[in-house]
Amino acid sequence: MTNEEILAQYGPREAMEYDVVIVGGGPGGLATAIRLKQLAAEKGTDVSVVVLEKGSEPGAHILSGAIMDPRALSELIPDWKAKGAPLNQPVTDDAMVFLGPKGSVRTPNFLLPQCFQNHGNYIVSLGNVTRWLAEQAEALGVEIFPGFPAAEVLYNADGSVKGVATGNMGISKEGEPTADFQLGMELHGKYTIFAEGARGHLGRQLIARFQLDAGKDPQTYGLGVKEVWEIDPKRHQPGFVLHTAGWPMDSNTYGGAFLYHMEDNKVTMGFITGLDYANPYLSPFEEMQRWKTHPNIRWYLEGDEAAGVKPAKRIGYGARAITAGGLLSLPKTVFPGGALIGCEAGYLNVSRIKGSHAAIKTGMLAAEAAYDAVTNGRQHDELSAYPAAFEKSWLHAELNKSRNFKAWFKKGLTTATLMNGIEQFVLKGNIPWTLHRDKPDYAYLKPAADCQPIVYPKPDGKLTFDRLSSVFISNTNHAENQPAHLTLKDASVPVNINLAKYAGPEARYCPAGVYEFVKTPENTDRLQINAQNCVHCKTCDIKDPTQNIVWVTPEGGGGPNYSGM
Secondary structure (H helix, E strand, O other): OOHHHHHHHHOOOOEEEEEEEEEOOOHHHHHHHHHHHHHHHHHOOOOOEEEEEOOOOOOOOOOOOOEEOOHHHHHHOOOOOOOOOOOOEEOOEEEEEEEOOOOEEEOOHHHOOHHHOOOOOEEOOHHHHHHHHHHHHHHOOOEEEEOOOEEEEEEOOOOOEEEEEEOOEEEOOOOOEEEEEEOOOEEEEEEEEEOOOOOOHHHHHHHHHOOOOOOOOOOOEEEEEEEEEEOOHHHOOOOEEEEEEEOOOOOOOOEEEEEEEOOOOEEEEEEEEEOOOOOOOOOHHHHHHHHOOOHHHHHHHOOEHHHOEOOOEEEEEEEEEEEOOHHHHOOOOEEOOEEEOHHHHOOOEOOOOEOHHHHHHHHHHHHHHHHHHHHOOOOOOOOOHHHHHHHOOHHHHHHHHOOOOOHHHHHOHHHHHHHHHHHHHHOOOOOOOOOOOOOOHHHHOOOHHHOOOOOOOOOOOOOOOOHHHHHHOOOOEOOOOOOOOEEEOOOOHHHHHHHHHHOOOHHHHOOOOOEEEEEOOOOOEEEEEOHHHOOOOOHHHHHOOOOOEEEOOOOOOOEOOOOOO
16 A cells, blocks of 8 residues: 555645754754754753654664764863763874775874874763763753654645654555554654764655756765774773775775774774765675775684684674765755754765764754744744854854865775865865766766676675674664565666666675575566664765665654664
């Protein structure tokens, strides 16, 4: 049954009215909610606010490096230290290292541009920070509904955004209501703020409907594959930050890695692959595994009996796409009845590999605009004060300094390193030129016939691993008897085009083993979608060369349940 048929039979849906509806319980969405309630308390008014979060709890789907710049948090909650915010490990040292197949070269610290300097920042679990923000929001009276994904945008008769509807529950794989069926719920707001993160399901629809990206560079993304390890105290350096570039990537493919020393003998480490890569044989997951075998990296993880060093233990895994286009790819962020904030819009500063401070800041700016509108009797119009405030903010100045960072990498690692060094270190961000991109990430993929296959080593189960064992420790789960939330516009395309022309890249770019080409009894190929493995990284929605895959929301609470990520 279609959603329209279900509504005709079981509707209408129950509706709840709020002043502001927020879609997404990450740092940006929660900052929006907190700021709205702060303003209401300061001015003696009442503003009703609700946050919808598709994860089983706030923070369950949050994955980031993460080094956190506390500037925006300090503006939002000045006494965050006294209130127990989990920013426990300050950065103590930075290292930028260029890797070769065996050796490495470290950039002297005095030559590090400002974007790679982290003095005053903290190594955090952003999931834990998000859980803490949720506690602060609830203490102010914000309603948070975890396990309720916003599946549909609702519109008024004049075309403005009215709110959202949550997904139906208890639908079988065949699309029919089961004995556990529950109709979705409508949440109406005078304004609806979308904070779904990078490549948001509803944000993508809104950008297309309102043509918010008209005149902007195509958005570009990276896929971050991350692991958390517990290492021997003899190899642990609390607060040490290591970034690497170069190997195992070739010089024409954007990619880099990080290794951050958290508290409690833990390190968080990950590999970011630009999703504008050309070779369909490339696997971001396998590049991450290969990177760990470099002597500079494996030293932290391998045991050394003679030195009394115990082998490290991998305790966490996850993956998530990040926006990397910066200011030049930033769409218009307001439309009648709503706004985009945080990574939903693309505010992440890729040169700093930081987005949480931007999410919190833009959430605050959107909240201030929405509060003024609601208390002045407005609704469902454009919150033009929000982008105006952004253009005057320190965040705009910060993003403008790094507007060319990603674009330079289309000219190769050497040129990118030189020009970004000049822009960031020599010119101090006062850049007289602008580089533009002309096509989206999926359009860079070349036919397999034009590319060299990449042979990756088999995992050893100690330092390197396969996808399925990795997904297992992400605590990912989806109810099996539900429609696949990874949908195909045309079921013939994966075999007839993607496999035939591009050697089936979906089997390699997915970091969770969702897509698998298998032989039928008739010895033909078909694409098998293992939707229960999905960690909601959104890579398939971004990189599919035919844009045939569309990610939609699964049942509430489905997906990863990250702990300490």
